[in-house]
Amino acid sequence: MSEDRIALLEATCNQDKTWEALAPRYGVTNPSPPWKTSLTAMCDCLAASGALPALERRNAEDDLADSLYSHIPSPERELLALVHTMVSRGLVNEADLISRMKAVRARLEEV
Amino acid sequence: MSHTHTHGSPGDTHHKAAPMVEEITDYEVLEIAVRELAIEHGLFTAEDHRKFTEWAESIGPAAGSRLVAKAWTDPAYKALALKDGLKACKEVGVDWAEPTGVGTPSDYMEFHVLEDTPALHHVIVCTLCSCYPRPLLGMSPEWYRTTNYRRRLVRWPRQVLAEFGLILPPEVEVRVEDSNQKCRFMVMPMRPEGTGNWTEEQLAEIVTRDCMIGVALPKPGRTADVHPIQKARRPVKSSHQEAAQ
């Protein structure tokens, strides 16, 4: 179980950009961001395929929620904890994430 | 993307779009990026992810509410619900064996309905990781997943219930059910006074998710679980609001 900091995720932590902060500012009353169900499904898929069993993921999430990401609310905290755990276990790597995030953002901003 | 405003004259109906968060946050981008990489690495398939997302969006506590309302009005169904929870679920349209069509998200095999009586009040928790009867109740509430709830409910159940506004007499047995293995649970609360001639639909309306977890009691008129919402710390005003001032 690794609690090493992951620079990409530290850089992503921004309380001002969480749904909890943004939704009231825009007058949006949905309790969760649109990607929440996708995140839930991702956790279920990883458990179902055996890549990351639920209990292992939740144990790591509990530790990370108490430490590195304690200042970030749900569901952003769960997202950060999931990615952190996947990186720690070598399921994805940080460099790939950095370049993929650039590509995704470019794709979304082009619309 | 450009569009033209049409300002209608008084009497015209003018459709206003619902407010949306117009920013693309790094969180949104991160979720997409990690999911794409995971699929490319073969950790799961896009198709499975789509099915699980659809399921996560489709479930809610309605089936649980129907189960309780039916049990309140039909003694034979109530007996079934207490004896064979899975079969009782099928009668309200929930099949635990095939909730998504790709198998169960976790490997649960049993489902028990816990009956409250005047002498016994149940409340459910999963201290280890927040297991929850999702096929019947939908997604678990955020507070259910916090270490605050999971650690404290087993040790100080009445304090935690009081924080939800539920205070029970000391002689009532408060029974905490820690669902730490494969059984899943749901509370069947007592039918409240003043509902004697209600239909099943009316009864189901007051059986909210919190009642089926055990942190609230059903009450005539209470059809939603309300928890305090944080007020905005730095609200943004759109330009048309400022222009109006």
Add this chain to the structure above:
Amino acid sequence: MKKSKSPEASRAPFKVGDKVRVRDMPYMFYTRSQLYTRGAVGTIAALTYKDLIPEEEAFNFDGHVEQYYIVRFRQKDLWPGYPFDNDTLQTECPHRWLEPATN
């Protein structure tokens, strides 16, 4: 997959109402048995299903199948000074975590 009974599990299963104690065994990392129940005495409230125990299951061990039980404890027996006499707690345990308790 071959499923065999562990030596402990070949003891007769507990019945509803039996008094049992949660054993204090060394545990592997992802044990599902809560620390707060270790050493406590409770009663069998229900028999649930027979299944692999999760520690072995988590490591894909070609393993043992056991009876699972719901065990009921008085909160007074779990926490020192718990102030409400009637309150209880139930949790689920595999057979191997339990031993008969005589009082």
